[in-house]
Amino acid sequence: MRLMSRSVEPPRVLNIEDLRRAAKRRLPRVVFDYIDGGAEDEWTLRANCRAFEAVTLRPRCAVATPMCDLRTTVLGTSLPMPLILAPVGSCRLMYPRGEEAAARAAGAAGIIYTLSTLSGCRLEDVGAASKGPVWYQLYLVGGRDCALAAIERARNAEFSALVVTIDTAVAGMRERDIRNGAKELLGGKLGAMLPFVNQLVTKPRWLAAFLADGGLMKFENVVIPGKGPMLYADVTAALEQSVVTWDDLTWIREAWKGPVVIKGIHTGEDARRAVDVGASALVVSNHGGRQLDRVAPTLQILPEVAASVGDRIEVMLDGGIRRGSDIVKALCLGARAVMAGRAYAYGLGAAGSAGVARAIEILRTDLVRTLKLLGCASVAELDHSFVDIPQDWIGK
Ligand SMILES: Cc1cc2nc3c(=O)[nH]c(=O)nc-3n(C[C@H](O)[C@H](O)[C@H](O)COP(=O)(O)O)c2cc1C
DSSP: OOOOOGGGSTTTOOSHHHHHHHHHHHSOHHHHHHHHOOSTTOHHHHHHHHHHHHSEEOOOOSOOOSOOBOOEEETTEEESSSEEEOOOSOGGGTSTTHHHHHHHHHHHHTOOEEEOSSOSSOHHHHHHHOSSOEEEEEOOTTOHHHHHHHHHHHHHTTOOEEEEEOSOSSOOOOHHHHHTTHHHHHHOOHHHHGGGTHHHHTOHHHHHHHHHTTSSOOEEEEEETTTEEEOGGGHHHHHHTOOOOHHHHHHHHHHHOSOEEEEEEOSHHHHHHHHHTTOSEEEEOOTTTTSSTTOOOHHHHHHHHHHHHTTSSEEEEESOOOSHHHHHHHHHTTOSEEEESHHHHHHHHHHHHHHHHHHHHHHHHHHHHHHHHHTOSBGGGOOGGGEEOOGGGTTO
16 A cells, blocks of 8 residues: 655655645645644643754764664564654544544554544554554543443454543633634534534535545444444533543553553653552653643653653653654653654645655654764664753753
């Protein structure tokens, strides 16, 4: 299967921002803004990226690095590069069978794909679409029995880790979604949809593909006992009734039995709690600035988190990864690997699997070039000595 498509090849698409623009051209505004937007003032969304800009690199020049070793190990799985695709919900709005398309591209590159609970493709089909490792991200929407059933299905389908997202007590206030009429368009009532429907009809290629894919998806992995898959329109209320607490981690771990990753760590204190509940890994994450606005950017709190847990748990980071040099900076400050969300979601929205493959390739080639220019032969050698961080981050 050919994953590349001319629409995302060079010279048209050289970086993630080019993929973002391509996604904007293909998708209706309501779908593009769902990917691109953040909560409230979008301060944290911007701060995540600005934090990478604030950290500068310290290269060692006149060093020959003909080969660069990008390999790393996460939860005992060896990976060809320190990049994991983050859980991104509702990918079937972006591209037909979106989660399968993204998993296929990740698998072809040998990297981990994380499937969101809020996905339109059955987890078994997503597992089968990827040749590589897959993780399942758990929300407790639909209640405990529903989560237990999904856990059982994920285990049978050979998902190798469970990612529990803990920063979603309620859905963040995403103002772009409200202005674009996301709720009205998803509600299916013609009268309410009418003022917003122009966004869809002006993207006929997207609309035809969306309708051919079955139109508005259901959440195939949230199967409510006696009712079937959860309807799209019910998700916001369901999220609010399904807060994950530290106590839940006990039964989740018992039910899953395999490695648990806690996603949504903002402080050293919560990082230590993740260790205490027996998690195998954590992700320093603010949901890409989509939940609580005005929290500190993830790169800035990474050193605090890494110092507070030491080697007791594997530390990852997400939020703002747009360049291979961003991955380098996160590794220098203590992450074992990073997760990327929007970087590949833009690719998916632009060109399906081919766009996701292009996003991964952009980040991989960036990473190699950055390491060579830094005079560093391997991601394992990256440490604080390769970066300068802003003075006011020190001591926090
Ligand atoms: C469109 C979109 C949907 C998302 N859906 C989920 C989700 O269902 N579950 C989850 O844990 N995180 C979700 N996230 C957050 C990502 O997993 C990740 O934390 C975030 O995208 C990282 O920031 P970045 O987009 O700057 O890479 C979503 C992010 C985006 C952009």
